[in-house]
Amino acid sequence: MDCTAGVALLGCGTVGAHVAQRLLHDRDAIERRSGIRYQVRGVAVRDLLKPRPEGLDALSFTRDARALIDDPAIDVVIECIGGTTDAMELVERALERGRAVITANKDLLATHGPRLRALAAVRGASLRYEAAACGAIPVIRLLDDALAGDEISALAGVVNGTCTAILSAMESGADYDEALAGAQARGYAEADPSSDVDGDDAAHKLALLMQLAFGLAVISPRIRRSGIAQIAKREIARARMLGYRIRLVAAAVRQRDGARAEVAPVLVRAEHPFAQGAGPENVVRVVARDAGALVLSGNGAGGAPTASAILGDLVTTLRTLRGRHDSPQRTQALNAALEIAPFFAELARHPELPRFPVWDDTLLNAPVSLASQAYS
Numbered sequence: 585m586d587c588t589a590g591v592a593l594l595g596c597g598t599v600g601a602h603v604a605q606r607l608l609h610d611r612d613a614i615e616r617r618s619g620i621r622y623q624v625r626g627v628a629v630r631d632l633l634k635p636r637p638e639g640l641d642a643l644s645f646t647r648d649a650r651a652l653i654d655d656p657a658i659d660v661v662i663e664c665i666g667g668t669t670d671a672m673e674l675v676e677r678a679l680e681r682g683r684a685v686i687t688a689n690k691d692l693l694a695t696h697g698p699r700l701r702a703l704a705a706v707r708g709a710s711l712r713y714e715a716a717a718c719g720a721i722p723v724i725r726l727l728d729d730a731l732a733g734d735e736i737s738a739l740a741g742v743v744n745g746t747c748t749a750i751l752s753a754m755e756s757g758a759d760y761d762e763a764l765a766g767a768q769a770r771g772y773a774e775a776d777p778s779s780d781v782d783g784d785d786a787a788h789k790l791a792l793l794m795q796l797a798f799g800l801a802v803i804s805p806r807i808r809r810s811g812i813a814q815i816a817k818r819e820i821a822r823a824r825m826l827g828y829r830i831r832l833v834a835a836a837v838r839q840r841d842g843a844r845a846e847v848a849p850v851l852v853r854a855e856h857p858f859a860q861g862a863g864p865e866n867v868v869r870v871v872a873r874d875a876g877a878l879v880l881s882g883n884g885a886g887g888a889p890t891a892s893a894i895l896g897d898l899v900t901t902l903r904t905l906r907g908r909h910d911s912p913q914r915t916q917a918l919n920a921a922l923e924i925a926p927f928f929a930e931l932a933r934h935p936e937l938p939r940f941p942v943w944d945d946t947l948l949n950a951p952v953s954l955a956s957q958a959y960s
């Protein structure tokens with residue numbers, strides 16, 4: 585590699601535009617922290633005529649993402665396109681060519697993560713994705729680096745801000761359609777909110793976190809999920825009177841023969857950390873054998889928090905390029921997930937709201953000794 589790292593940015597939408605601004609305007613700080621200079625060699629977009637935020641004129645835009653990736657001067661590819669079609673092809677292409685890849689794309693990792701990690705390992709390329717789950721909250725690093733010497737037995741959290749925004753608006757008296765329209769007006773929900781409100785987005789994040797926490801090749805279609813669209817305002821009001829909030833909770837516990845995992849609306853005590861957010865805040869509780877329980881919370885979405893996580897990955901990647909070594913944990917092969925059983929079926933129910941399981945942190949403390957299992 586030349587002493588200047590070549591960077592390609594794919595996508596310049598909500599997230600990519602923030603990344604582009606940071607790459608241009610925070611250059612001194614990023615280079616100082618990483619110990620290496622970089623050049624942004626191009627930004628791939630779909631529509632060259634679309635107006636972009638001010639201050640990006642110094643960047644060279646192109647519609648040809650493939651040629652940008654193939655530029656031999658490219659060392660790092662930052663993928664901010666989204667989806668699993670074009671993004672998959674381009675990320676595979678970059679890894680095939682040994683480029684370090686940074687992505688914010690949870691759909692891609694939850695669907696093709698095991699394959700991409702294996703490809704990265706074969707090519708000796710790094711693949712980082714801190715932004716793909718829970719925005720600015722460094723949960724990927726927690727699982728992949730800080731707890732790499734521990735044994736993670738369970739994790740759970742509130743990882744979809746759209747659902748939290750809708751449910752908390754319904755607590756204030758809105759009905760579902762009003763709450764959804766309000767979340768869309770504030771930018772918390774997409775025009776087509778189905779991935780969020782049906783629990784798919786949370787299942788994608790849970791699959792990705794399970795891959796890291798448990799070392800299992802879990803893909804999100806195997807995780808049972810139910811969403812929030814069928815919850816009535818009166819159920820939310822009743823829950824409040826009983827001292828609960830209803831929150832979309834994603835939870836997983838590792839077991840000897842696989843894991844239990846599920847995404848569903850559950851009753852959470854009003855004072856519990858899972859009940860505190862009213863919008864894009866995410867909360868994740870991780871239980872490890874030696875570290876015990878750790879709780880992280882913060883901004884789970886939005887252009888700036890997501891860009892923050894991507895830029896953190898960039899600094900780490902640039903340091904790696906400088907030192908020419910890679911973190912083996914990030915590219916290790918995953919073990920097959922033998923069985924992914926539902927999580928919430930055995931939870932207690934409140935007699936006045938029997939439709940919803942009642943959350944209890946001790947459910948994550950089920951002792952699982954993994955020392956002797958075949959895939960540890």
Ligand SMILES: NC(=O)c1ccc[n+]([C@@H]2O[C@H](COP(=O)([O-])OP(=O)(O)OC[C@H]3O[C@@H](n4cnc5c(N)ncnc54)[C@H](OP(=O)(O)O)[C@@H]3O)[C@@H](O)[C@H]2O)c1
Nearest residue numbers: 595596597598599628629630631664665666670688689886
């Ligand atoms: N938004 C958030 O808060 C958030 C939070 C965490 C993670 N993420 C993830 O970040 C990723 C990007 O999300 P976003 O909200 O920034 O999406 P977005 O606003 O829709 O931006 C997508 C960008 O990709 C470009 N693009 C699409 N297809 C392309 C192709 N084939 N070649 C080159 N460029 C292409 C688009 O170009 P044009 O601009 O020309 O159309 C656009 O600039 C997704 O994986 C998402 O899940 C987003």
